[in-house]
Amino acid sequence: MSIGEVHSLLKRDFPDVTISKIRFLETEGLVIPARTASGYRRFTDDDVRRLRDVLTLQRDQYLPLKVIREQLDHSAENAVIAGSGMRPEDFRPGAGRLRLTRAELAEMTELDESYVAELEDLGLVWVSPAGHYDEDAATICQLAARLAGFGFEGRHMRSFRVVADRESGLIEQMATPFGRTTGREGDSKVRSQEAIREIAALFVQLHASLLRAELTRAGKA
Numbered sequence: 001m002s003i004g005e006v007h008s009l010l011k012r013d014f015p016d017v018t019i020s021k022i023r024f025l026e027t028e029g030l031v032i033p034a035r036t037a038s039g040y041r042r043f044t045d046d047d048v049r050r051l052r053d054v055l056t057l058q059r060d061q062y063l064p065l066k067v068i069r070e071q072l073d074h075s076a077e078n079a080v081i082a083g084s085g086m087r088p089e090d091f092r093p094g095a096g097r098l099r100l101t102r103a104e105l106a107e108m109t110e111l112d113e114s115y116v117a118e119l120e121d122l123g124l125v126w127v128s129p130a131g132h133y134d135e136d137a138a139t140i141c142q143l144a145a146r147l148a149g150f151g152f153e154g155r156h157m158r159s160f161r162v163v164a165d166r167e168s169g170l171i172e173q174m175a176t177p178f179g180r181t182t183g184r185e186g187d188s189k190v191r192s193q194e195a196i197r198e199i200a201a202l203f204v205q206l207h208a209s210l211l212r213a214e215l216t217r218a219g220k221a
Contacts, residue, residue, distance in 0.1 A: 006043045014055045030054050034108040099132040109141040118154040171199045
């Protein structure tokens with residue numbers, strides 16, 4: 001999403017925030033939005049969450065930006081390591097405002113366009129009928145780029161898609177009963193979606209914990 005759209009979202013909870021303030025926080029390294037080939041900023045939902053955290057800590061605890069940055073960076077690192085960074089709300093559909101061409105996506109993630117095409121062929125990322133990639137595609141490509149630095153190729157990451165497909169089906173199956181309770185159809189759908197998000201977050205946390213335990217047990221971490 002654009003900086004103007006981010007400003008509109010933040011202004012609801014932080015009436016005093018300005019576009020200049022968002023640019024200043026970027027200058028201070030509190031948030032690092034991607035850039036399109038034309039140089040326009042493109043913020044993700046994670047960027048908006050981080051900005052909310054920054055503004056909240058400033059408003060409620062009066063912390064200097066340096067301390068806020070250190071706290072958030074430390075928390076983010078621990079969340080990745082502990083596997084507790086995913087919450088049910090993280091599985092809500094994104095705002096859908098990120099629309100990138102393959103060239104823009106490749107530039108953002110520092111991947112070759114051919115590698116992006118390979119990830120698409122392997123079913124790891126999806127492109128819209130209009131030829132655009134969304135925020136999920138950007139996140140997947142960013143992670144793929146980091147794994148590529150360790151020698152992983154697209155074919156290695158195909159297994160993640162296979163596991164995700166299998167787990168997605170299981171999650172949907174287990175969440176279905178929550179949508180069968182009596183009540184309005186819309187309410188049942190909401191309950192089912194909430195169950196899906198909560199189960200998905202627990203899956204991610206369990207997988208990360210099992211992986212960490214296995215590596216620790218084997219003395220490899």
